[in-house]
Amino acid sequence: MGDDALKTVLMVARAAKGCSQWRPGDWPDLAVELLLAEFGDPEIAELAGLPASVSGWETEALVSSLYDRYDVREPPAEEAVVLLGRLMAADLRARPANVTAPLTRLLARLALPGYESDLANRACRSAEYLDCDCVVPDLAIEAELQGLQPLELPAGVVQVLARPLRSTLPLTQPPRGH
Secondary structure, three states: OOHHHHHHHHHHHHHHHHOOOOOHHHHHHHHHHHHHOOOOOHHHHHHHOOOOOOOHHHHHHHHHHHHHHOOOOOOOHHHHHHHHHHHHHHHHHHOOOOOOOHHHHHHHOOOOOOOOOHHHHHHHHHHOOOOOOOOOOOOHHHHHHHOOOOOOOOHHHHHHHHHHHHOOOOOOOOOOOO
């Protein structure tokens, strides 16, 4: 994995944090995966040694240093959603879900009231009707999301980055109806 791949990892983590899908305790597992992928930055090594109960007070300086070194800025809302969609496309190709329209369900969770991403808002509108018989859901958005170019990162890195979003998917297909 080169510097461009590490920059992508950091961009995805920053996008996930901006969408409330990343917490300080997620950094140690990601840092371990990055070390296994042969990234030896001192900040990554230090993050890998922290416990999962770590607070933002302990991670902020290390993470900020990485963001600065690799010129990672907070992405705009639409870019953040596309990055997370590409992440989840890679994760779902490796580990398929047991529900219909998994990408729509995942990205719908990002559309908080007033969120500035057209993609997340369309996913939210479609996800509302995935499990009912009253309206035929618009599955075109799922096809669009399935067409996103998946991130090309090591499987372990993808799995750790995807874990917070993946945990919001139902384990089985929800029953039909309201």
